[in-house]
Structure formats: C-alpha cells, structure tokens
Amino acid sequence: MAENLPNELIGEILQYVLHVPEEKFQDVSEVSPFSCPSHFPSAAVLAVCKRWMIVATPLLYQVVIIRSKAQAQALERTLRGQKEFGTCIKKLRLEGGYGDATRKIILASPNVSNLCISLAIRSSDSTKGLCKALATINPSCLVICDSQKALSNASLSSLVSTLIGCFAIWTNMLRIHLSPVTSNCSESIIPSLANATSLQIVTIPLSFLGINPESLSSLTTSKSLKAIQIFSHLGNKSEEEDSDRLNDTMRRHPDLAALVSIVKRAHGPLSDAIINIAAPTDPSFFPMAHASPEVRELVWNRIIQLATDFDFCWCRSSDCEEQIALLNSTRSSISVVSKTFQRLALPYIYSHPILMENSSMKPFALALERNPLLGGYVQSIMYATQFWSDSYEYRQYLPRILQRTPRVSRICGVHSDFGYIWAPSEFLSFSWADFETLAKIAGRNVISLDKIAVYDDSDDVYGVGDVDEQLQSPAAFGLLGNLRLLECDMAVAFNVEASLISHDWLANLESLNVSYCNPSFFDVLSCLDLNSLREVVIKFECSQSIRGFLRVHGNKIQALYVDGNSNDLSVLAFCPRLTTLSLRVYQFPDPKIFLSNHPQPFITKIVIAHPDFTTSSSINTSSGNAFFSSVDFSALPALRELQIIVCQWPCNEYDIERSVWVQWSSDLAKKWKIRLTDGEGRHWRPRLATPKRSKG
Known part of the structure; x- marks a missing residue:
C-alpha cells in the first residue's frame, strides 16, 4: 500500500519527522537546545529506501544546524558535490565560526531567509569565513545567541563589526531576536539596529541576566521599527527587578x-492550561435542559470526577506544587457553583485530599468529625513534603484524621518548596501510637506509605529524647498485610523476641526505602519471610543489623540502593539475583565492591549517586581516573550500563575537548563494552570528528 502513495503525501508524512519547530530554531538559551542529540537521527529517514531519500532530502536540508568544525566541513563537501542541496536551505543556525567552511556554505545557500548566529566565540574559533559571506545573503529574520561569559577576542570583535555593517544593507531583515544581552553585544549591537532600513520588530527576552534598558532608547530613532517585544515568564520572580x-x-x-x-508567556506543563475562554453568547443557556435529571447528573458526575481527580504521577514531578495549586483552585471553584455540584464533588475531593500546610490539618479533621461519612470517602492522603511536624496543629489533629479514615490506602508525600531557610522535615511524622492507630483502623487497606517518619511517643520527632529508650511491640506490622511500598524513617526501638513476631507479616511488601532507623527495625525484618520483596533502598551507613538483613533477604532483592563508602560490604555475595545496584558515595566507590568469586549473571546496571553534590564540578578528577583505570567488571558479564547521576555531558565543541566524562565514557566502552550514562540515562554519542592530518 505504501508504494502506491504519491510523493507529495509521503513528503507531508515525513515532514512531521524532519520538522524543526520555530521556537527551537530561535532558542537563545545559554545551553543550545540541539546540544542533546536525538536517539533517532533525522538522516535515518533517508536510508529507508531510494524513494524516501528523494522525497526527504529537500525537507532535511530546509533547516541546517551546525555545531562543530567537522559538521561544517562535512556539509561544505556535500554542497560542493551536490549544489542543488544548497538551494533547499531556508534556515541556517551557526553555533560557532568554523573557519572558511562557513563562507563556502553560505555562498552555496542563496535562499537562506532565517539566520541564527552565536556570539559565544572563543579566540581559537575563526570567524573570517563567516564575516566574508554575511554580506552575500539578505535574511528576513536574524537570531543572535549570546553567552553568559563576557568574551573578548579578535574573532568576536570582527564578527560583531561585520554584523553591525550588515544591518544597513540587509534590506529584507524585518525581525531580529536577541538573547539576554551581556557585554558581548549590548554596547554596540542594540544601538546599531537603528540603522537597519527595514527592521520592524525587535524581540528580547526579559530574563535573569536582564538588559540595559537605556540602550533601547536609541532604537526610537529608527524610521521602520514598529515594535519592541519583550518576553517575560509568568510567575518568574527573578524578572521582577528587570x-x-x-x-x-x-x-x-x-x-x-x-x-x-x-x-507574558507561560512556561512548563501549565502553559497549555492557560487559555482564553470566550464569553457566552446566550446567558440563559442551560446545559442538557431537555435531558432527564438522572442523565444530567450522570454526565456532570463524570465531568466533575475528571476535573477534580488527582494524578499520582505528580508526586515525583518537579512542578507538582503548581499542579496541585491548580487542582485545589478547581476543586474550590466547582464546590461553590451550586448545591448539586457540591454534592457531586465532595466524594472526589475527599477521596484524595491534599494537605499543603499544617493549618490545613485542622479544618480537614473538623470536617471529618462533623460529617463521619466524609471519612469513608478518603482513599489517600497527600501532604506537602515540607511540614513542621512539631507544630501544635500537627500533633493534635493528625491522630483525629487517622481515626476517621478506615478506607485509606495511600499516604503519600508530594513535592513542595516553600523556600524556608530552616527547612522542615520532608517526611510526615507519626508517633508510634499514630502508626498503631493507622494499622488498626485501615491496616488491611493500606498498600503504600510514602515518606513517613515514625518516632517513639516518649521521644522527640526523630527519637532523640532525654528519656531511656523504650522497646515497642512490632505487632502493628502484622496488620499491614497488603502493604506493598514503605518509604520511611523508623526511629523506634523494637522488642525482637521471637514470641512477639510472626514470620508471615508484611507478606506483600515489594519495595522498602529507609532513610534512617533504629537497628532493631532491620532485626525485626530479618525475622520475616518477605517473599515479595524486590527493591531495597538504604540511605545511611550500613550496620551489623543491615548486613544481617541482607544476608537473610538478599537472594530475593533485584534492585538495591546502599551506602558504597564501605569496602567491606559484600553486596554481590549477599544479593546474587541483583539486576540493578545503586551505590551512595562521596566520590567514587572502592573498586573492590565489584569483585566476586562467582560471576553475577543478572546485574545489567550500576548507579553511582552523589547525594551531597548537585553538579559534576564537585567530582575529583584524579579520583575518577583512579576508579576507571582500576575497576574490574569481569565478574559482571551482563553489565551494560554505568549511570553516574552527576555526570554532565558537554554542550559545545570547546567543552567536548576538555571533558573528562567523554574520556571516561570512551575508556569504559573500549575496555568493558559498557555505556556511561548521565542522570537522565543519556549516553555519550561521539560527534563527527575532523580528520587529523598526518605528520610528515
């Protein structure tokens, strides 16, 4: 069937694959949007068949992005041999100078209408070819990308001077987009735009870097200029001063x-939610006026359910606070439309309530007390992961909520950032009495406890008190037979006598995540069967009780996150069925951790996490060199990926040459055939390299 399609229709289909969005082409961010290559190269379309190659080639060359000398030289060679390809180029983005190859490319591309030029030019980057060719084209739209770093060199100065001279001769230039301006062009380029004979629109983003507002006043002398558009982002407080x-x-x-x-521009996932709603043409219109009351109620019930429902995927989203704020606003608005809407909305609002601060606990608890039926609706309780757990409202009303929610199945922390200097705990704190109440009232329904901190009733919030440690009975765990996920601090000392513990407790527990605990907690877990356990996360230094736990349950665990700073932790010996091993380290783990007397046939991925670091600049290069040169993965024949969370791949040609991550990735691939990936799981794809000239 596909062979019967006309070329025009095939071209329309392939356009969706090869299209580069206008906003991406004009992106003036410090980090190029093209710095992360796609795992599906656009040129792969040309390799499908000869017919696709004929149709797709003009589409592929419509937008050309050049990010390295090797790419520029390769394109120049192609255009030299296939001159018709140059006539297809409509948009050209140059993220450097790239020598004389740029001149030849521009001369071979007479139809360029959109030109993007970068001013992040270093002294080693030649702009002679670019400067010679700029006067030979006449673009209608110019985009200038700048750098946060103030650069000063002959190549940059020559390029800026040439651009200023071209403004007066580019008679087709109607629009120019400028990046957040720094000293690289603010003192010369902006005032010179007044000399552009046909320029109508200047676009500048109002960003954190800011602009020099006084420099804009020189543009008022332009005879053709019609508008200066300054874009800012909704809710961006950093732009208020600008x-x-x-x-x-x-x-x-x-x-x-x-x-x-x-x-004003919206950004992030909420941008699609900001729309203009047209005013009603008939204010007397009544929806479904001719339908029966039963049908109207069924339809409104479904609409309200969709509008007020909570998506649990938000719990790990960085923009969760914005999503929840919008949801809470929607819920409040729907509740006051009419009594019918309020009656229909209450079950959905109370099925997944969201407590964003301590003060929201009191009205929620009082509402459950006034109307006991509401407690039966509650299936989950979401809370902000930054709560003042020692507040009066918190301590007083949390037990009253737990006593009236017998159907609750999830207690879940959601991301929130209030910007406090002294940040509250990111966990919802339970006294041991609260935890026992939850287990007795809703134990058989509970399937997930996410981010809770359980402390002894006689101690402070984290079990650090002045009284002697009291041993608690662990019997509450026996009431949580359907619990599948437990992420907690467990600062409670337990009595681990065998007569108090049943081996079949927590039979359905699949994932265990512990940030801190009393050693007796792992002693209790070591007495259980835990046949469903598959994932374990331990975020503190391994103790004897943890080693005992791994010795008992290690043969069930498939994914393990553990402290990797100890060289005496025999993880591979304890956990022979691991597929993913994550190590929490300060720099790099001791290579001895990966040694084993027996091959480990299941491990396919190792993750190295640096919780104390946020960027790769904190990584010690010599420590990394020592690790990669001495590590021995011969005991892990199935290993295919080494992920280092703080790994940051270079974004431009200059950084690529100096990046230790690129070198480590190359060494790892050559020696062990293992991919090195960053925090997002992206591996390094070698760029097209310039052929080295032979000596002699």
Whole structure:
C-alpha cells in the first residue's frame, strides 16, 4: 500500500519527522537546545529506501544546524558535490565560526531567509569565513545567541563589526531576536539596529541576566521599527527587578514606551492550561435542559470526577506544587457553583485530599468529625513534603484524621518548596501510637506509605529524647498485610523476641526505602519471610543489623540502593539475583565492591549517586581516573550500563575537548563494552570528528 502513495503525501508524512519547530530554531538559551542529540537521527529517514531519500532530502536540508568544525566541513563537501542541496536551505543556525567552511556554505545557500548566529566565540574559533559571506545573503529574520561569559577576542570583535555593517544593507531583515544581552553585544549591537532600513520588530527576552534598558532608547530613532517585544515568564520572580528598571526607563522615554510591549508567556506543563475562554453568547443557556435529571447528573458526575481527580504521577514531578495549586483552585471553584455540584464533588475531593500546610490539618479533621461519612470517602492522603511536624496543629489533629479514615490506602508525600531557610522535615511524622492507630483502623487497606517518619511517643520527632529508650511491640506490622511500598524513617526501638513476631507479616511488601532507623527495625525484618520483596533502598551507613538483613533477604532483592563508602560490604555475595545496584558515595566507590568469586549473571546496571553534590564540578578528577583505570567488571558479564547521576555531558565543541566524562565514557566502552550514562540515562554519542592530518 505504501508504494502506491504519491510523493507529495509521503513528503507531508515525513515532514512531521524532519520538522524543526520555530521556537527551537530561535532558542537563545545559554545551553543550545540541539546540544542533546536525538536517539533517532533525522538522516535515518533517508536510508529507508531510494524513494524516501528523494522525497526527504529537500525537507532535511530546509533547516541546517551546525555545531562543530567537522559538521561544517562535512556539509561544505556535500554542497560542493551536490549544489542543488544548497538551494533547499531556508534556515541556517551557526553555533560557532568554523573557519572558511562557513563562507563556502553560505555562498552555496542563496535562499537562506532565517539566520541564527552565536556570539559565544572563543579566540581559537575563526570567524573570517563567516564575516566574508554575511554580506552575500539578505535574511528576513536574524537570531543572535549570546553567552553568559563576557568574551573578548579578535574573532568576536570582527564578527560583531561585520554584523553591525550588515544591518544597513540587509534590506529584507524585518525581525531580529536577541538573547539576554551581556557585554558581548549590548554596547554596540542594540544601538546599531537603528540603522537597519527595514527592521520592524525587535524581540528580547526579559530574563535573569536582564538588559540595559537605556540602550533601547536609541532604537526610537529608527524610521521602520514598529515594535519592541519583550518576553517575560509568568510567575518568574527573578524578572521582577528587570521589569521595574525597564518601566523606569520607559517613563523617562515616552517614545520608547510607545514601541515596547511586554508579553507574558507561560512556561512548563501549565502553559497549555492557560487559555482564553470566550464569553457566552446566550446567558440563559442551560446545559442538557431537555435531558432527564438522572442523565444530567450522570454526565456532570463524570465531568466533575475528571476535573477534580488527582494524578499520582505528580508526586515525583518537579512542578507538582503548581499542579496541585491548580487542582485545589478547581476543586474550590466547582464546590461553590451550586448545591448539586457540591454534592457531586465532595466524594472526589475527599477521596484524595491534599494537605499543603499544617493549618490545613485542622479544618480537614473538623470536617471529618462533623460529617463521619466524609471519612469513608478518603482513599489517600497527600501532604506537602515540607511540614513542621512539631507544630501544635500537627500533633493534635493528625491522630483525629487517622481515626476517621478506615478506607485509606495511600499516604503519600508530594513535592513542595516553600523556600524556608530552616527547612522542615520532608517526611510526615507519626508517633508510634499514630502508626498503631493507622494499622488498626485501615491496616488491611493500606498498600503504600510514602515518606513517613515514625518516632517513639516518649521521644522527640526523630527519637532523640532525654528519656531511656523504650522497646515497642512490632505487632502493628502484622496488620499491614497488603502493604506493598514503605518509604520511611523508623526511629523506634523494637522488642525482637521471637514470641512477639510472626514470620508471615508484611507478606506483600515489594519495595522498602529507609532513610534512617533504629537497628532493631532491620532485626525485626530479618525475622520475616518477605517473599515479595524486590527493591531495597538504604540511605545511611550500613550496620551489623543491615548486613544481617541482607544476608537473610538478599537472594530475593533485584534492585538495591546502599551506602558504597564501605569496602567491606559484600553486596554481590549477599544479593546474587541483583539486576540493578545503586551505590551512595562521596566520590567514587572502592573498586573492590565489584569483585566476586562467582560471576553475577543478572546485574545489567550500576548507579553511582552523589547525594551531597548537585553538579559534576564537585567530582575529583584524579579520583575518577583512579576508579576507571582500576575497576574490574569481569565478574559482571551482563553489565551494560554505568549511570553516574552527576555526570554532565558537554554542550559545545570547546567543552567536548576538555571533558573528562567523554574520556571516561570512551575508556569504559573500549575496555568493558559498557555505556556511561548521565542522570537522565543519556549516553555519550561521539560527534563527527575532523580528520587529523598526518605528520610528515
């Protein structure tokens, strides 16, 4: 069937694969949007068949992105042999100078209408070819990317001077997009735009870097300029100061104020939710007026359910707070539309309540007390992961909530960031009495306890008190027969007498995540069968009780996260069925951890996490060199991936040459055929390299 399709229709289909969005081509961010290559190269479409190659080639060459000297030289060779390809180029993005190859590319591309040029030019990057060729084209849209670093060299100065000279001769240039301006172009390029004979629109983002508002006043002398569009992001507090300075400048320059328009842009997943709603044409319109009351209620019930429901995927989302704020606003709005809406919405609102702060606990608890039926609706309790757990409201009302929610199945922390200097605990704290109440009231329904911190009733929140340690009975665990996920701090000392513990407790527990605990907690777990256990996360230094736990249950565990700073932890010996091993370390783990007397046939992935670091700059290069040169993975024949969370791949040609991550990735692949990946699971794909000239 596909062979019967006309070329025009095949071209329309392939356009979706080869299309580069306008906003991506014009992106002026410090890190290029093209720095992370796609795992599906666009050129792969050309290799499907000869017909696809004929149709797709003009589409592929419509937008050309050049990010290295090797790419520029390869394109120049292609255009030299296939001159018709150059006529297809409509948009050209150059993220460097790239020598004389750039001149030949531009001369071979007479139809370029959109040009993007980077001013992140280093002294080693030649712009002679680019400068010679700029006057030979006449683009209608120009995009200038700048650098946060103030650069000063002859190549950059020559490029800026050439651009300024071209503004007066580019008669087709109607629009120019500038990046957040730094000293690389703010003092020269912006004022020179007044000389552009046909320029109509200047676009500048109002960002954290800010602009020099006074430099914009020189644009008022332009005879063709119609608008200066300054884009800012909704809710971006870092731009408020820049906006104030711009407003002050416009008050001093009324002519500038007439040109400037500040455009608010939404960003992130909420951008799709901000829409313009048209005013009703008939205010008397009543939806489903001719339907029966039963049908209307069924339809409204379904609509309200969709509008007020909670998506558990939000719990791990970085923008969870924004999503929840929008959801809570929607729930409140729906509840006050009418009595019918309120009646229909209550079961859905109370099925997954969200407690964003301590003060929300009191009204929630009182509502459950006034109307006991509401407690039967509660299936989960979500809470902000930054709670002041020692507040009066918290201690008083949490037990009253737990006593009235017999159907609760999940207690789940969601991401929240209040920006406190002294951050509250990210866990919801339970006294041991609260935990026992939960187990007695809702134990058989509970399947997930996510981010809870259980402390002894006689101690402080984390079990650090002045009284003697009291031993608690672990019987509450026996009431949680359906619990599958437990992420907790367990600062409670337990009585581990065999007569108090039944081996079949927590029979369905699949995932265990412990940030801190009393050693007796693992002693209790070592007495259980835990036949369903598959994933274990231990975020503190291994003790004797943890070693005992791994010795008992290690043969069930498939994914393990453990402290890797100890060289005497025989993880491979304890856990022969591991498929993923994650090590929490300060720099790099001791290579001895990966040695084993017997091959480990199941481990396919190792993760190295540095919880104390946020960027790769904190990594000690010599420590990394020592690790990669001495590590022996011969006991792990199935290992295919080594993920280092703080790994950061270089984003430009200059950084690639100096990146230790690229070198380590190459060494790992050559010696062990293992991929090195970053925190997002991306491996390094070698760029096209410039052929080295032979000596002699």
